[in-house]
């Protein structure tokens with residue numbers, strides 16, 4: 001079961017920090033560029049991303065419970081890129097990690113069903129991110145595909161980007177914000193659960209007040225992106241956890257994979273590990289302090 005496996009990983013590793021694998025050309029260490037880039041073809045770039053991802057996973061898999069792989073960074077390099085997206089998830093699973101395929105899908109019911117089946121029947125994918133803009137009939141195929149709780153969903157409730165307030169913070173007729181309405185919709189799908197529902201949500205780590213309000217409303221795990229590169233801090237993000245220190249996954253991508261730029265590229269994998277260790281220390285310290 002998704003939630004049980006996730007909790008087991010979190011407890012055995014002693015943290016809820018997720019490594020995001022969002023490779024870009026600019027992110028690549030020079031030594032990899034020298035090794036792979038002859039013509040600059042999609043195949044070469046994909047091969048380079050594969051070595052980069054494998055190295056980051058090798059250095060961090062003993063620490064992190066989970067990886068998140070954002071599909072856009074792979075799709076932009078066509079089929080060779082997509083192959084690396086799936087190979088990365090597969091490699092993460094082989095290393096014993098839980099996986100989030102960050103695909104942010106959503107559509108009318110029939111198309112949503114195709115998305116849901118395409119991603120959620122893949123044995124290397126434990127969970128996906130979902131866009132709720134189509135409303136309940138667009139969400140139902142994803143909920144249906146995860147019925148039984150073997151797989152999980154993270155539905156966008158309040159995103160981390162500065163403009164998220166333009167639409168998500170609009171007030172509805174009954175005085176609630178739109179993101180609160182989305183949270184209610186997500187909760188209505190959560191079903192029976194003992195600890196946390198496998199129907200989770202995404203709330204950006206850049207909004208302390210939202211995390212406070214939403215932790216009470218939401219019954220599933222909260223995926224919290226925005227740590228590090230987007231300015232999210234442990235002192236705010238701790239509000240996504242329950243009083244026992246569980247129920248959230250904090251994700252950092254560039255903060256971990258680009259850390260080598262601060263300390264030298266000879267060992268970019270070790271640099272990622274060091275950055276993850278610092279993140280874990282920060283988040284765990286804040287959880288320990290508790291919420292007021």
Ligand SMILES: O=C(O)c1cc(=O)[nH]c(=O)n1[C@@H]1O[C@H](COP(=O)(O)O)[C@@H](O)[C@H]1O
Pocket residue numbers: 020022070102129158159160161202203204225226227228229230251252253254255
């Ligand atoms: O669903 C997400 O993961 C997500 C939601 C959100 O509100 N904000 C957000 O940054 N993300 C993703 O989280 C990652 C953040 O990357 P960094 O800013 O490099 O840590 C990217 O893959 C984003 O697409």
